Structure formats: C-alpha cells, structure tokens
Amino acid sequence: MRKSQREIAESSRSISRRVLMLGVIQASVVAVLGLKLRSMQIERADEYRMLSDGNSVKIRLLPPARGLIQDRNGVVIAGNEQNYHVTLTREDAGDVSAVVARLRHVIPMTDRQAADLLAEIRKRSAVTPVMVADRLSWPEFSSLALNAPSLPGVSPEAGLSRSYPRGGDFAHVLGYVGPVSDFDLAKIENPDPVLRLPEFQLGKVGMEVKLEDELRGKAGARRVEVNSAGREMRELSRQEGQQGATVQTTMDARLQNFALQRLGSESAAAVVIDVTNGDIVAIASAPSFDPNKFVRGISGPDYRALMSHDHRPLADKSVQGAYPPGSTFKMVTLLAGLESGIINPGTRFFCPGSLQIAGRKFHCWRKGGHGTVDAVNSLSHSCDVYYYEVAQRIGIDRIAAMARKLGIGVRHDLPMSAITEGIAPDRDWKRARYKQEWQLGDSINASIGQGYVLASPLQLAVMTARVATGRAVEPRLVRAVDGVPVPVKEFAPLDIHPLNLRTARAGMDAVMNSDSGTARRARILAPEWRMAGKTGTSQVRNITAAERARGVISNDQLPWNRRDHALFVCFAPFDSPRYAVSVVVEHGGGGSAVAAPIARDILLFALAGGLPPLSAYPDDGTRAKVQAIWDSMVLMPEPKPQNSRAKV
Template sequence: MKRTPTETAASTRRISRRALFLGGSQLAFMGILGLRMRYMQVEQADEFRLLAEENRIRDFLLAPARGLIYDRSGTLLAENEQTFRVVIRKEDAAELDAVLMKLEELIGITPEDQARVRKELKDAGPSAPVIIADRLSWEAFSLVSANGPALPGVTPEVGLSRYYPLHEDFAHLVGYVGPVSSYDISKMETVDPLYKIPKFQLGKFGVEAKLEDVLKGKAGLRRVEQNAYGRIIRELDRQEGQPGNNIQLTVDHKVQNFIHARLGGESAAAVVIDVETGDIIAAASNPAYDPNLFVRGISSADYKALLENDHRPLPAKSVQGSYPPGSTFKMVTALAALDSGTVTPEETVRCPGYVEVGGRRFHCWKRAGHGNLNLVGSLRHSCDVYYYEMAQRTGIDKIAEMGRKLGLGQEYDLPLSGINSGLMPDKQWKLAKRGAEWVVGDSLNAAIGQGFVLATPLQLAVMTARLATNREIVPRIVKSIDGVEQPVLGGGPLELNENMLRAVRQGMYEVLNSNRGTAFASRIANESLRMAGKTGTSQVRSTVVNNKQVPWEQRDHALFVAFAPYDKPRYAVSVVVEHGGGGSSVAAPIARDVMLFSLHGAVPPLSDYPSAQQNTIRERFRALPLIGNDAERDERSQA
C-alpha cells in the first residue's frame, strides 16, 4: 500500500530520532571508555606498573654473617665458612620432576633427597625456599650455575655455615648452632624473619645459645628480576645484612687444650680462675664431643654413641655437674668455727679415729686416728674427727652461712647452659624439702663435705679464689662484645678476719709443702710458684670398700682445689675426677700440671717438679696428644 507524504515524513522523523539516540549513546559510551582509559593509564599508572613489576621482581632475605667468637688472645673459637647450595620455591616449581631429574644427572641428588624436597615443597608457603642440596663442592655448584637455563626455578646460593676450629676443646663452653626447628620457633614470642630462611643456624647450647641475640645479626635483602618461568634474569639490588657482634671470651685456648690433653680418658672437669678479676681462664669437661657434628644435624648413630657413653660427654661437668665436695669443704667448716668463736687456731682436738654420736660411730679416714691436732694440722692431715667436733660446736646454719659467703650454693649469671647452683643445706632447707628435722648426724656429714652438700667445679674454684684473696670474686666469661670491655663484677671485700684466713691458708700450704701433708707428692719445687691446696675424696656409696674392689661407676670421686703462687695468688684451680678414687693420688697431680701450665702459658719446665719425679713428668708430657687448633696441630705433627 502506497504511503502518503504525511506518513513518509513521520517515518523519516522517527528514524532520525532513533539514529540520533543511538549515535548519542555510542558517543557517550566512547567518551566514558576514553575517560576510563585515561584514568587507568595516567592516574593509576604507578599502581598498575607496580603490579606488573611484582610479577617479575622478587625479594629474598639474605642471612647475615654470624658474629665470631674469640678467646682472650684473639684465637678463633667459632668462625664462619663459605658453603654452596641450591634452593627452589613452591611457586616456581611447575617443572619440578624435570628439574630433579636434571639435578640427579648433574650432581647426583639421591631419591631420598628428591622425596624430601617434594614433601617440604608441599608443606612450604608459596615463596618459602626449600633447599635441594647443601654443602656442594665448587665443581657441583658451578655445574648447577652453568645449567641455569635448563633448571627453571632453581637458585644457586652462596652462604655461610658455623665452624669450630678447635673441635672438642670448647664444645661445653662455646656450644654449637643447628638448623632452626619448629620446636625452636614454638618457644619464641616474636619470630625474627631470619629464622624463616632455610637452614638458618640458631644457637642451641652454650654461649652460642645464651648470646643468640648478640651473635645473629640482621637480615639483608636481595631484589632480582625473573621471567615467566621463574628464572632469574638479573639482580636489581642487594643490601647486605648487618653482621652479628663479635664476642671475646676470657678463656685461654692453650690452657683449655692442655687440660683436655692432661685429663686423657678420665671423666672429669677442671676450672681455672684469675683470682684478681674472676676471669674464667679455662673450664674443661672431659670427655667432650665435636660440636661440628651438630651444625648440620647430628646423625642418630653419632648421637646414640654420645648418649650411651658411661663417661657422659654431653653434660658440661664444670658448671652442670654437682658433687659432694668431700674434704675440700673443710676450709668452710674451719672458717665458720673460727668466725663463731667456738675454736681458736691453736686449740687442739684429739682424734682417736672416730667419734660416737647418738649411738652411731662416725669414722675418720685414718682408722688409727691422728692424735691431737690444731686447725693447721687438721687441714694438713685432713682429719675428719676435728671437723666432726667443729660441726657440733658451730651448727649447720653457721657453716651454711660461711659456705654461701665463699660462693657455694649460688647460680652465677654466666651465658652458659644448665648452670647448676649446687646445694648448701641448712635446717630450714631440710624441713622444706625433706619434711624432716635436721639432726646432728647431718651436721657431721656436712662438715666434711658429704651428706646433702653439693658443689660444682666452678663453685669450688670460686671458693678457692675467695679464700686466697678475702674478696668477693665473681666469675666472668665474656671479656668484650664488639670491642666493648664488659665489667668485672664483685671484687669487694668479704670482710673475713685476716688472721683466721691466714691460719686456713697455712693449713692449705702444708697440705702440699709439709712432708706429712696429704698432697706432698704433688708439691711444686719452684719456691716462687709454691701452691696451697686441699685434697678431697667424696663417697658415691654408703659402705666403705676399697675402690679397686668395685666397678668404676661405684668408686669415689677425686677432688683437689688450689691457688698459686702462695705469696701472691694469681690463679685458683679446681679438679674433679669422677670415680677417680683418691684426691691426693689422682686429682692433685692433674691440678699441679694445670696450675703450672697456667702460670707459664706453656708446658712447664721440669725444674718446677721435684727431681725424683722429673723423668716421670717428662714421659707424661711426651705422651700427651697433640693440642691446639687445626693449623697448630698440623705444624706440630710435621715437627
């Protein structure tokens, strides 16, 4: 049907309006799109650029160099050695099977290692690195680096690992580090990002553990550019971490080495203290172990061997071991009696070989008795009956008070693991801990260093230093941190009567230098270096049996304490030989050799020994194992 002009005009107007509407809509849409594009390209350009760069730029934490540990002369006790390893991250492990097969060809990683890597990647976070192989040789590390394009996601790294050049000698003092474990993390209130670096080494024992915050340093940062396959294209930035602080200890590595060599196969401990400063010159526990075994994670077989050794190489006996001090405690009882006024140095006590108290006989070590003895004579002969009498006159509370004044029953604030406070008992202690009243027999046992009394070798050395100086000597083991000298603590006067101390020191002098003293055979011939000391033998069983008739673990402990030179004391020494038998025959000769080595700073000359003993001493020193660090041992073995 033919349209009229009016209808045609109306239709045209409708089409024009629709065209205008559609055209306007398109124009508005294009305008909005343009504005949005401008907003994104101009105003949000930095944000999108950052997002793009984050897809190709990665940040990695860099482990800092751990602080070094030195002895007092600057000899390294703990250092860092360079190590090579390769790591991979979960988000970069898309071609893991192919990568592991290639690495098996290149460096021979085992199926066990491959299974471990798969498990660790499964448990790890997206960006957490997992070590594929550690402690690679330079050749193996070079092979991995050269084949980088064929190993997507694999990163070769150069790191540092702890090394102890003196091996066993300072295991119990310096301690060791080991990989951070989940147990370590669980004990931390705040977890330092450092500890999330794979195989990062944390102090586990000794100075390494107690001064972890001083030694660990702060993490650095490495920024790299990666391609879509996770391969590193280039390093964009590198900020090295802040190394840990270096620590200098008070110990002398030569003295420590000599003690270990001198103790030989004994289960024993020895401590040397500078009586002026309280500096610990040596604190050796024997036998020891190589701390390098723990750095990489000790094997089950090696750890089992250490645990099952009846000489107990793992504990630090010098500070952890607590022993009945035996007759080395008699100076404490003597001073308590003198200080309370219950005896004078000249007064004598008759020893018939025993004393009877409460229907029980307490025997002297010499069954025939010593006769009449004054204080000096009681120390010279180590008469038990004299001290039984002093205990009854003085009482345990006065004896315990004097013991604490001389440093027993105290836990010293030192950065060492498991420091034992020993035990200086009194009436209140027994009532609180044992629920029983103190009896006279307890006092008699305590007076000769038996019963409940316990002391560590460190405490015995401190006690001896205080006896030698009449000053409150406090042990110190950290000499400086990052070159800053650490304070010497204590040192104030004990305010004991000097006349009383002079009598006790005279008795200790005669122990070694009177031909009737219990340690006369261990005297020093050089008059300028004469030593004063006290023997001790502590029982580990209640029945009195000859030590040679019982198994080793049932024999008495042998002890000896001493200071020298007598006229101007420089060092105090304590020696404890577990199940060694007699203090005079076993511990005293060791203490003499240790004291002379400390005074000379080297193997002592034979002229310091009685002429009749010099051939024996010469052969003893010749039989000692090589001592010193790796370089010194090599040099001596070649000589």
C-alpha cells in the same frame, strides 16, 4: 562599558599567544610520549616482551655473617666457613614434583630423601625457600648453576656456615649452632624473618645460644628480577647484612687445650680462674666432642656413640656436674667455726679414728686416727673427726651460710647452659625438700662435704679464689664485645676476719708443703710458684659396718662407676695469689693421687705461660712421669691473633 577597538585587538593577541604556548606544550608532551613509545616498542621490545611474559621483582633476604668468638688473645675459636647449598621455593617452582625429579639427576637423592623434601616443601609457606642440599662440592654446585634454566624455583647459593677450628677444645663452653626448628620458632614471640631462611643457623646450647642476640647480626636484602619460570634473571640491587658482634672471651686457647689433654681419658672437669679479676682462663670437661658434627648434621651412629658413652661426653661437668665436694669442703666448715667464735686457730680436738654420736659411729678416713690436731693440722691431715666436733658445736645453718658466702649453693651468672646451683643444705632446705627435720647426723656428714652437700667444679674454683683473696670473686667469661671491654668488677671484701682466712690458707699450704701434708707428693718446688691446696675424696656408695670389719674394698677392685670421686682445689702463688684451680675426676679414687697432679700441672702451665721447667717438680720420679705425659700430647702452638672481622 564597551571596550575600544584597541583593547579588543590587544586581548585577541594575548589569547593567541596563550593558545600557541599551550599547543607547543602539548606537542612536546606528544613528542616525548612518542619517543618513549618508540623506545618501548622498537628499541626495548624484547626486554618488555620478556617482562610481560611474567617477570617480577622479588626481595631476597641475605643472612648476616655470624659474629666471631675469640679467646683472650684474639684467636678465633668460633668462626665461619664457605658453604655451597641449594634451596627450592614452591611459589616459583610450579610443578614441584617434576622439578624435584629433574633435580635428582643433578644431586644424588634417595626415594626417601625426595619424599621428605616434598613433604617439607608442602609444609612450608609457598614463598619460603626450603633447603634441598647443604655443603655441596664445587662440581655439584657448578652443575646446578649450569642446569638452572631447567630447574625453576631452584637457587644454588654460596653462603657461610659455622665452624669451630679448635674442635672439641671449647665444645662445652661454646656449644654449637644448628638449623632453626619449629620448636625454636615457637619459643620466640615475633621471630626475625631471617630465622625462616633455610640456611640460617641458630645457637642451640652454650655461649652460642646465650649470646645469640649479639652474635646473630642483621639481615641484608637484594632485589632480583625473576621470570615466569621462577628463574632469576638479574640482580637489581643488593644491601649486605651486618655481621654479628665479635665476642672476645676470657679464655686462653693454649691453656684450654692443655687442660683438656691433661684430663686425658678420664671423666673429669677442670676450672682455672684468675683471682685478680674473675676471668675464667680455662674451663674444660672431658671427654669432649666435635661440635662441627652437629653443625653439619651428626650421623645416627655418631650420636648414639656419644649418648651411650659411660663418660657422658655431651655433659658439661664443669658447670652442670654437682658432686659431693668431700674434704675440699673442710675450709667452709673451718671458717664457719672460726667465725662463730666457738673455736679459734689453737682449738684442739682428739681424733681416735672415729666418733660416737647419737648411737652411731662416724669414722675418720684414717683408721688409727690423727691424735690431737689444731685448725691448721686438721686441714693438712684432712682429719674428719675434727670437723665432726666443729659441726656439733656450730650447727648446719652456720656452715650453710659460710658455703654460700664462698660461692657454693649459688648459681653463678655465666653465658653457659644448665649451670647448676649446687646444694648448701640447711634446716629450711631439708624441710622444704623432704618434709623432714634436720638431724645431727646430717650436720656431721655435711661438715666433710658428704651427705646433701653438692658443688660443681666451677663453684669449687670460686670458693678457692675467695679463700685465697678474701674477696667476693665473681667468675666471668666475656672480656670484650666488638672491641669494647666489659668492665671488671671491684670485688668487695668478704665478711670474714683476716686472721681466720690466714688460718685456712696456712692449712692449705701445709697440705702441700708440710712433711705430713696429704698432697705433699704433688707440691711445686719453685718458690715463686708455691702452691696451697686441699684434697678431697667423696664416696658414691655406703660402706657398711660389716665391710669395715673385714676391710674396706679398695677403689681399684670396684667397678668404675662405684669408685670414689677424686677432687682437688689449689691456688698459687701462695704469697700473691694469681690463679685458683679445681679438678674433679669422676670415680677417680683418691684426690691426692689422681686429681692433685692434674691440677698442679694445669696451674703450672697457667703460671709459666706454657710448659713449665721440670725443675719445678720434685726429683723423686715425678719429673720422668711428667715428661712422659708431655711427650704424649699434641699441644697447640703459640697462636697468631686473627683479624676481628675476618670470616674464618
């Protein structure tokens, strides 16, 4: 059908309008492009010329601030401090040897150090920054920043490094951090990219490694523009990292400081547990060391001095040390006997000073014997023969079961390194370990905490807390994470008859407060802080029959490493227990003379919340000795809690 002239004209006008609109659009696009080209070629020509010469945008990871660790009162015991350092990235450096040569004019570096640096750079990925120098002074850092244009690939940076403001007070508990090694990376299946940063620090031992996931935080990132020489031209954007969690521990910084100073120059350990909730308020190992030296890079002489010291300052004796518990173990044997029903609190045995068993004579520590003793007196006099008699009647399996019920031979779950399980030996244990059958003599030795029995100071403190409360107290070290409290466990009652527990506690009370108690000289006079305890002296050498015949050599006449260990455990107040304490002094000699006074002073400091009044001590020369000890100390002042997110 043919169109009319009118229709044809209207169609032509419509097409003309569309063509015009299309032309306008095209002209607009050309105009915009022209303006953009003018901007790029004229107004921003220098900028784009620089970019065309090799500039690129790179992503740099920002290490997060490590989480803080605090004591129970908010005092920072592991924090962060400002640290200036410099790194070098091979991809951006070009001629690495030339850059290092120029760098040596700014930072003093020996030929050996330069060679080691070059070897490390070649070993790493081309895009991985390598640490050149750490902990620079402000003048060194400023000089590097001024010389940056002539040092491609070199990046002077300000960051944070771990610090331990209390020095050695918490060294064994907290541990320390250090640079990430190839060995560290090999242990991780998919390592976090932040671990490859040269300045990043990773937990190595102690709480630092056990709580690494909580403390590490999350990395941030920044987009930077670099030129062809690898020099940063500008920062395009930045997203800060997320600081690690703040961990509040159960420990009290002032009590920890006092406990470590009270242990003095001894090779020793002390543990204080709040028996109401299991909080470890102090856990000290002496001598200690400064963990800051490991963070900053300990020198060879300093490290050799620590390793060669006969008191083993790097060892955490509080949880790693396993010692024969000596007579502190007698509560275990007594409760095993009472629970068996074979003896009762009134059961008496005669102690003539020794006991002949299977053709072998087992001696009591008191050569003339103790005469007839009952359960309470067996503890207050620490009569060995009484426990020989009990062990013969009940056997080792019951003793071992009671030891584990009281926390010995059990690995307690704490965020610390190398916690020992100790040994609560029984027939199966000896068969598995030595392929030998258990002998009666083994039971006799075990009954007084000798032979195969081993326990750590932590386990002895737990044992004491359980005897004091009659509940299965579990120790803990973490109180809160980022302000969220860790729930306190409800401790179940021990499956031990209350009368038997009261008998054991009465015996420990008599040790301290009866006229013939073995630790009477270390008693506490203040009735509101009445203390119950038990001494222990464990042999580290065999005493021959010939030596007994001519007289046993006293500890003072023996070389230090052949002397007996001194032990003491205690709790207070007697009627309403709050704290349990254990002290072990390696090769200290007698428990009553050496370990008991230390434990008493630490316990009193915990109860009083500071130095106790001298009136709490017997007026028999003890007060003057205690005052002299206090005068020699430099105690931590009353702390002021820190902001939980502060970078210290």
